[in-house]
Amino acid sequence: MNTIPHCPDCEKQMEKGFIPDTTLLGALQATWHPDDPENAGGTFFGFKTKNRTKTVRIEESRTRKIISYRCPECGLLRSFAK
Template identity: 70%
Template sequence: MSIIPRCPDCETEMEKGFVPDNTFLGALQTVWHPGDPESAGDTFFGMKVKNRTKTVHIDESGTRKISTYRCPTCGLLRSYAE
């Protein structure tokens, strides 16, 4: 996002960051995936992506990295798939 958003609550310029997605291998940047998640039943992962039959599988061609902006005044977070 080339334009820094302003907080809709207090009109302060927001600061860019991200929310890490913690895994057993470390931390990754969270991504947006199209579609609705479905329960994976009794699997370790807890969810699957629609139209997948086994463990979590992500079609990376449709994903977008998520940047999160934080208002330094009131703490509001707004996330954007970029």
């Protein structure tokens, strides 16, 4: 997306940003994934866990990074996964 969207309610120009996904190792850019979430089966870097992490299985090649725009007036978010 090359043009900055405007808020459909306030008609203000929105601010570009992203939604950080915080992990034990730092923050990542959130991604979109097709299909229903499926439990990853309780492994963390290949080690069996009691699955307290509630991680879901992902196929890296099918993910898309999420860009999110925020209205400075009302806070509405519009997200795009290209």
